[in-house]
């Protein structure tokens with residue numbers, strides 16, 4: 001029904017940030033493959049519900065990327081569950097997941113859940129600090145995580161996260177070279193259609209976040225750059 005393996009471009013909307021109805025409509029009808037709702041600060045039931053119900057006016061698939069147990073609400077098409085592979089604290093690898101499944105296990109629709117093997121590479125971003133990620137990684141370290149995600153843990157998504165900064169295309173290429181069934185998501189610092197196209201050469205899916213709020217016109221152009 002929602003075939004993530006066909007996606008090339010997604011917008012990530014932050015429930016803690018303002019977006020006008022007009023811009024939301026443009027984003028939802030832009031031809032992007034999905035809208036991810038997610039962020040690392042002040043993600044509450046209220047602001048998640050508010051954003052979800054506004055996105056729900058459109059046909060585009062709508063995904064909650066879970067960052068806090070308290071803000072999980074029903075009604076999304078899919079739930080992306082990050083597991084930070086390069087975290088040094090097991091809480092962010094499997095700990096919170098264990099707690100959540102203990103609480104919701106009985107009522108969970110497992111086919112709506114998609115696990116993302118996160119590898120966070122921008123040491124200055126909030127997610128890196130929160131999860132105590134070891135971001136001092138060379139390309140071969142990242143390749144090893146990618147191989148583990150696909151061959152050991154059978155994760156559907158390997159997510160290279162540079163949130164807030166434009167990443168190293170050689171690292172994205174290296175990760176891509178060792179993946180076949182697991183889909184490579186790239187997110188971080190994409191501000192122009194050219195950058196989106198550059199990362200899309202190697203990543204299966206590019207994620208566009210902050211630029212939606214900083215330069216809406218440029219954000220919109222990334223769709224055609226990736227899906228001409």
Ligand SMILES: CC(C)=CCC/C(C)=C/CC/C(C)=C/CC/C(C)=C/CC/C(C)=C/CC/C(C)=C/CC/C(C)=C/COP(=O)(O)OP(=O)(O)O
Nearest residue numbers: 039040067068069073074079082096097100125127163164
């Ligand atoms: C009732 C109901 C609908 C039930 C459904 C069942 C369900 C979905 C159950 C959930 C099961 C489950 C296993 C949940 C996991 C729970 C959990 C809290 C896991 C931890 C997730 C995690 C590792 C979070 C760490 C932070 C992280 C990686 C967040 C991802 C998003 C991210 C990096 C956003 C970037 O944030 P942003 O604000 O844009 O950052 P900048 O400031 O840098 O821009």
Ligand SMILES: O=P(O)(O)OC[C@@H](O)CO
Nearest residue numbers: 163164187188189209210
């Ligand atoms: O906000 P930006 O830097 O575009 O990053 C997108 C996404 O990967 C954040 O989780």
Ligand SMILES: [Mg+2]
Nearest residue numbers: 014163209210
């Ligand atoms: Mg952001």
